[in-house]
Amino acid sequence: MANGLLEISVSHGALATIEKLIAKIESLEIKLDSQITPIGAKGKEKTTFTVSEAADLLNVTGQTIRNMCRQKLLPHVRLGTKGDRIVLPAKALNEWIATASKNGARAADTAL
Numbered sequence: 001m002a003n004g005l006l007e008i009s010v011s012h013g014a015l016a017t018i019e020k021l022i023a024k025i026e027s028l029e030i031k032l033d034s035q036i037t038p039i040g041a042k043g044k045e046k047t048t049f050t051v052s053e054a055a056d057l058l059n060v061t062g063q064t065i066r067n068m069c070r071q072k073l074l075p076h077v078r079l080g081t082k083g084d085r086i087v088l089p090a091k092a093l094n095e096w097i098a099t100a101s102k103n104g105a106r107a108a109d110t111a112l
Helices: 012-034 051-058 062-070 088-101
Strands: 048-050 077-079 085-089
Touching: 048 051, 048 088, 051 062, 051 085, 051 088, 062 085, 085 088
Parallel strands: none
Antiparallel strands: 048 085, 077 085
16 A cells, blocks of 8 residues: 555456446436426426526526526527526526536536
């Protein structure tokens, strides 16, 4: 044991198998994440998120969500005569999250 780390000898074949298993687990995690159905307060399936709801989901501020929408980094729809109300389609947002997490990308690098 060097520097408090345990050294394990693994054959090349075993290492390849372990790497394949890790990749499969990550793939299944992404599929499960993308299948999460957002539920609204009334128990109905949620089809859109408000800026506040998306901010809570992504653990960022509402301003960050608005900035990302303005930069076309997040899937969104502008509503109202001035386009000042933003909603984010739940399915598209879940797919965006799955893609970003699969690629290990920073949000700013994961454009639509």
